[in-house]
Amino acid sequence: MALGFVPGAGLVNGDPQSFCPNDSSGPCYRIAVPTSSANAGSGNIYFQIKAPTTYSWVALGTGSRMSGSNIFVVYQDGNGNVTVSPRLGTGNTQPQWDQSSTAAQLTLLAGSGVEGNTMTANVACANCQSWNGGSMSLKGTSVPWIAAWRSGSSLATTNKGASISQHGSRDHTSVNIDMTSATVSSDSNPFLTAASTDGSGTGTGTGTGSGSGSGTGITLAQSDKSAATILAAHGIIAALVMAVLYPLGSLLMPLLGKWWVHGAWQVIAFALMWAAFGLGVQSAKDRGILFSQTHTILGTVVIAFFGIQPALGYYHHLQYVKTQSRGAVSYVHIWLGRILMLLGVINGGLGLQLSQERNSLVVAYSVVAGIIYACYIFAKAFTVLGRKNRTVAHKEANILNSRRPYQESRRPGGGRY
Structure with a gap:
């Protein structure tokens, strides 16, 4: 299956980094790190998950593979908004809702919800630099992230522990992100004023998430190919x-x-x-x-x-x-x-x-x-x-x-x- 991979062209103290594994027709992801968090090595980071409502769920995760990853699953809540569920990837079963003391502290921000045929989750995470099973540098130049999605009917639930169907073999990707290119000056919701989700980089490719692009800061992980x-x-x-x-x-x-x-x-x-x-x-x-x-x-x-x-x-x-x-x-x-x-x-x-x-x-x-x-x-x-x-x-x-x-x-x- 041919996939386009569209990374954003965010610059230092500029726009969030973004990538769309299926071009702009499918899920798109954006990530931003406030300068204050990058300098401190901890604090808020922001991410956006946007997808057509024809998807049952869409997820973003920190780490190089599902097992041991800190995963954020988004699905419709049935009331015009979305549910964002912090989960841990165990490797052999669907990721389970993380209710531990080290669970990701997620806050749904303004701009989130279902509008027309699109669902959007603008999220702030207060402690995503570390989790039960791993950590990441907020100033790293090649930090691994994963993404996955599943088309289907709406889950229509506010239950953060809702069961989700397994994604297909082609419905996932992994990328390496230069977090220094994803920094933003203000520690506030960056998705209300930032540039278009599609970004300015373009690219095409084949295979499971095997696209590439010319945008700054995001590269396809070789392991995915x-x-x-x-x-x-x-x-x-x-x-x-x-x-x-x-x-x-x-x-x-x-x-x-x-x-x-x-x-x-x-x-x-x-x-x-x-x-x-x-x-x-x-x-x-x-x-x-x-x-x-x-x-x-x-x-x-x-x-x-x-x-x-x-x-x-x-x-x-x-x-x-x-x-x-x-x-x-x-x-x-x-x-x-x-x-x-x-x-x-x-x-x-x-x-x-x-x-x-x-x-x-x-x-x-x-x-x-x-x-x-x-x-x-x-x-x-x-x-x-x-x-x-x-x-x-x-x-x-x-x-x-x-x-x-x-x-x-x-x-x-x-x-x-």
């Missing part, structure tokens, strides 16, 4: 393995009768599977959803059981060489593989749903997986019918055929690998 790349790589490799490589590899044995071709193919798929899993774990950590979503939990279970498949397959091979027939381990290996492949494809769909991918990608994934598995079922049915016909034709064949090297469908009455 990496997170988008990691997520994309995880999705592509995992889909290739579960929807294409594993089912095709399973067909090689009955179709070709060459165990080493089947084994080599599946080893390649196995290695790629672990690569996809590693990328998925990192992506889940970046987004704070590791082991907290069905996709990540089911994916881990599927990968864990796939991990024992090579050992089961090798034991099956040794047993077949010795007995020229399948044993209990053989059926465990075969049916476990089939079940895991199906669960893997289903989990891929859950991953697309979790990342809120566009419908065209979901359709493409479903079509490719459907075709591959239809071919898989047809090929399996073909080999079973062929085997039955050969069994009938050779039911009175000499038993000496059983001493021939094992080969798919050659031995009368069975001998399946």
Whole structure:
């Protein structure tokens, strides 16, 4: 998804710094630090969160990632105003309302509310230089901030602990802000007289919050670009393995009768599977959803059981060489593989749903997986019918055929690998 990233051009003792991850059509954020607070290292800072009312909630946070961040969530209160909720990012669950003694002391200022199709929160924070889990310098030249948003219906509540839906994989960004460029002379609401939210810097980009701009003081965090790349790589490799490589590899044995071709193919798929899993774990950590979503939990279970498949397959091979027939381990290996492949494809769909991918990608994934598995079922049915016909034709064949090297469908009455 192409994103524009529009930073403001605030100067020292000038205007607040601003950025709009989706150009001016989506959420926009502005940050200002009074000179007195910057010099003291503590005191009021000001921020503005503005977004169309088509968004369920919009958030801004201090820190480089969700886990351990001081997060400020804004949503409509249902009475023409907005609710601003101080929360702490825990990493694996939605950020919870911070009611501790160190919670952000937030004050909703003049200019806040819902007007037309726009909701605005002008906020003063008296102690945002530190929180339970971190701190930031009010004079730092590269201070990390994060932002996230979720489109949807209004929450319409004044409850600061209201439950919020998880944002999509593309609905967040992280930036580094030169706080010295965000200083303002007066310790008062700077958003009643400051320049336009859009700022004077412009820029475009691609990926999850991967825009850039020419404005002073705000740069896109490199980690945000990496997170988008990691997520994309995880999705592509995992889909290739579960929807294409594993089912095709399973067909090689009955179709070709060459165990080493089947084994080599599946080893390649196995290695790629672990690569996809590693990328998925990192992506889940970046987004704070590791082991907290069905996709990540089911994916881990599927990968864990796939991990024992090579050992089961090798034991099956040794047993077949010795007995020229399948044993209990053989059926465990075969049916476990089939079940895991199906669960893997289903989990891929859950991953697309979790990342809120566009419908065209979901359709493409479903079509490719459907075709591959239809071919898989047809090929399996073909080999079973062929085997039955050969069994009938050779039911009175000499038993000496059983001493021939094992080969798919050659031995009368069975001998399946």
